[in-house]
Amino acid sequence: MRTISLQKENGFPLAIQAVSVDEVGATERADFFTKRSVKKDSKLAALYLALSMCDLTTLEGSDTPGRVQQMCAKARFPVPPDMIEPHLQKRNLPPIPAVAAVCVYPSMVPVAVKALAGSGIGIASVATAFPSGQAPLEVKIEDTRFAVEKGATEIDMVINRGAFLSGRYQEVFDEIVEIKRACGDAHLKVILETGELGSYDRVRLASDIAIEAGADFIKTSTGKVTPAATLPVTLVMLQAIADHHRRTGKKVGMKPAGGIRTSKQAIQYLCMVKETLGTDWMTADLFRFGASALVNDLLKQIYKELTGRYYYDKVFSID
Amino acid sequence: MLETLDNGKPIRESRDIDIPLVAAHFFYYAGWADKLQYAIPGAKSVPKPLGVVGQIIPWNFPLLMAAWKIAPALACGNTVVLKPAETTSLTCLLLAEIIQEAGLPEGVVNIVTGAGETGAAIVNHPDINKVAFTGSTEVGKIIARSVANTDKKLTLELGGKSAHIIYEDAAIDQAVEGVINGIFFNQGHVCCAGSRLLLEESVADTVVEKLKARMEKLRVGNPLDKNTDVGAINSAAEHVKIKKLIETGKTEGGEFFEPASVNLPTKGYFHKPCFFNRVSSAFTLSRVEVFGPVLAISTFRTTQEAISKANDTQYGLAAGIWSEKGSKIHKTAAALKAGVIWANTYNKFDPTSPFGGFNESGYGREGGRHGLFPYLDI
Structure with a gap:
């Protein structure tokens, strides 16, 4: 077994055992969760939960204050109230939950802060030269500080894949530690960009490094690289979280991002989280979906569960 | 559905494992039917079937075990008398109906339900040329004793402690x-x-x-x-x-x-x-x-x-x-x-892969090219 020897900030050594992942076995296990069948009340509960776990995201070069404001409005009012409320009242159900957070570039954080004031919705900002991460550490730290100062409550950083792939694990580790410090009270999500790592063994190692370095969440992807989140990749990361929890009792969160578009997929992820980590993780504090299209599909399915029929798509605003 | 009702196994397994494997097994051995000469390296002519084979199967994979038995026997040109387990006969009877619909000549596949006595009657019948049994080691030993001193061929797929x-x-x-x-x-x-x-x-x-x-x-x-x-x-x-x-x-x-x-x-x-x-x-x-x-x-x-x-x-x-x-x-x-x-895996089955045991787990192989040999006169 390979041991990765690292040095912690305080100078003490840190040994990370490289854990092997059998790709066939992991894929097969992940595929199992596509066969769970969640119906009726359980389905409705899962849809509610999934919605409350969404990080509504816009990360485009073309983002403008106007676009971000629109998205924030969607985060606050996902659905026209008169459309669903009567059905909720009829069945004595709680109101449709708001999403967990919006996710934007640092430059858009002030816009989001203003638009979401008083809503309780989190403001996540990508930082550290997202999505490539190819910038000097000082720039990445500055990027992070800026976002936090402007009011971001969560930071989604990218790991240094260049360093990781050339075996400079200490560098990857140190960067995460530095960014974590720059985050202050903001939660740190560490994006591994699994689509660039090349094997599940490496996904596992990157997960372990990120967790040891102090990640509050580990996250699959930027959404800019294909493949983004998949069930097997998420499973491997969940298992890293489970092992860390078993060893230390600490709970690290998980965020698959990119490629999750349908309620059906979201429910598969929820089943996987429940059966791999347990019910403690069935909360937005420990599990998020990085998605945008998913929100409307969840709403559509919630409406269908409430009324027994689908509403036509146009009734939900695009964003 | 019927398999799950009858046997108690999860519907997910019947749906995703048992029944697809049944179809795969018939499909695989259907392919051998006109290529038997090539199953045995150096064979000068098409090998001959044995005649009437008696087959007794267990209750754990009722239809799959029927497929494991019937498919190679038919591909080799034999006729079959098959007894499903007394607790799980339903899918075999349904299979018999499907076989009728498929137009197989009468008498080629015979399904006889019953418990141990019926099995003994099959095993001890003088016109049976071969016995194939899957089940407990205990019963396997009884069968082996019964066919000793006869010219009946025998394959046994018995228990395990793997x-x-x-x-x-x-x-x-x-x-x-x-x-x-x-x-x-x-x-x-x-x-x-x-x-x-x-x-x-x-x-x-x-x-x-x-x-x-x-x-x-x-x-x-x-x-x-x-x-x-x-x-x-x-x-x-x-x-x-x-x-x-x-x-x-x-x-x-x-x-x-x-x-x-x-x-x-x-x-x-x-x-x-x-x-x-x-x-x-x-x-x-x-x-x-x-x-x-x-x-x-x-x-x-x-x-x-x-x-x-x-x-x-x-x-x-x-x-x-x-x-x-x-x-x-x-x-x-x-x-x-x-x-x-x-x-790095377990319980994976494929019709092309021979299956069978050592020692008290029995003898003979089912599945793959090797699964043809017990049903041919070679």
Whole structure:
């Protein structure tokens, strides 16, 4: 077994055992969760939960204050109230939950802060030269500080894949530690960009490094690289979280991002989280979906569960 | 659906495993029917069938075992008298209807239901040319005695106490999943179930801990629920047998574990998946086939010890090896006395792969090219 020897900030050594992942076995296990069948009340509960776990995201070069404001409005009012409320009242159900957070570039954080004031919705900002991460550490730290100062409550950083792939694990580790410090009270999500790592063994190692370095969440992807989140990749990361929890009792969160578009997929992820980590993780504090299209599909399915029929798509605003 | 109603196995397994494998088996052997000459290297002419074959199958995979028996027999040109188990006859009768619809000439496939006496009548009938049996070692021995001193050919696919070896360099999370699939698949009613888990000492505690956590998440219950992982024990008699063996296990020693969060339905023959940790090779549970969701766990220190422990059994049906090191897998596999050896997986079946055992697990092979030989006059 390979041991990765690292040095912690305080100078003490840190040994990370490289854990092997059998790709066939992991894929097969992940595929199992596509066969769970969640119906009726359980389905409705899962849809509610999934919605409350969404990080509504816009990360485009073309983002403008106007676009971000629109998205924030969607985060606050996902659905026209008169459309669903009567059905909720009829069945004595709680109101449709708001999403967990919006996710934007640092430059858009002030816009989001203003638009979401008083809503309780989190403001996540990508930082550290997202999505490539190819910038000097000082720039990445500055990027992070800026976002936090402007009011971001969560930071989604990218790991240094260049360093990781050339075996400079200490560098990857140190960067995460530095960014974590720059985050202050903001939660740190560490994006591994699994689509660039090349094997599940490496996904596992990157997960372990990120967790040891102090990640509050580990996250699959930027959404800019294909493949983004998949069930097997998420499973491997969940298992890293489970092992860390078993060893230390600490709970690290998980965020698959990119490629999750349908309620059906979201429910598969929820089943996987429940059966791999347990019910403690069935909360937005420990599990998020990085998605945008998913929100409307969840709403559509919630409406269908409430009324027994689908509403036509146009009734939900695009964003 | 019928298979699940009749047998008690989860509908997910009937749907995703049993029935697709049945179709694959017929499809595979249909391909051999006009190529028999090439099945035997150097054959000058098309090999001849044996005639009438008597086949007796168990209740754990009712339709799949029928396919394993009927498909190669027909492909080789024989006629068949098949007896399904008395507790699980329904899908075989449905198969008979399908065979009628398919236009197979009358008398080619004959399904006779009944218990032991019916089986004995088939085995002892003077016009039977070959007997193929899948079931318990006990009955297998009776059959072997009955056909001794006759010119009937015989193949037996009997019990097992298969070893599942996990080395310290294995992908542990996937290995744990393999253990689950190895012993709790089909409620453990699997002749090749990985019922003896051998763990390298350095990872034993980790594996046991993860196994416990995983077992807590198993869903035991109504077999017709698509989310059920472990269904019902096939019959009251089997349930009693399993419970009795567990009691014996408890008196002999070892640490017994069953998941606290798994709830069983109040009605029906349900049993919690469970294991005994730190069992000795001398214990009943290390030697006797339980044929239920009961796993026996012990440890080893070296490859040599793993091999000798795995081979320390009167059976020899299957084995599983988990390691990320290819050379270790090959070395171990070559030394194991088992008919089927899986590496980094377990309970995978394919019609092209021969299946069968050593010693008290029986003789003859089913599946693949080798599965033709018992049905040909060669």
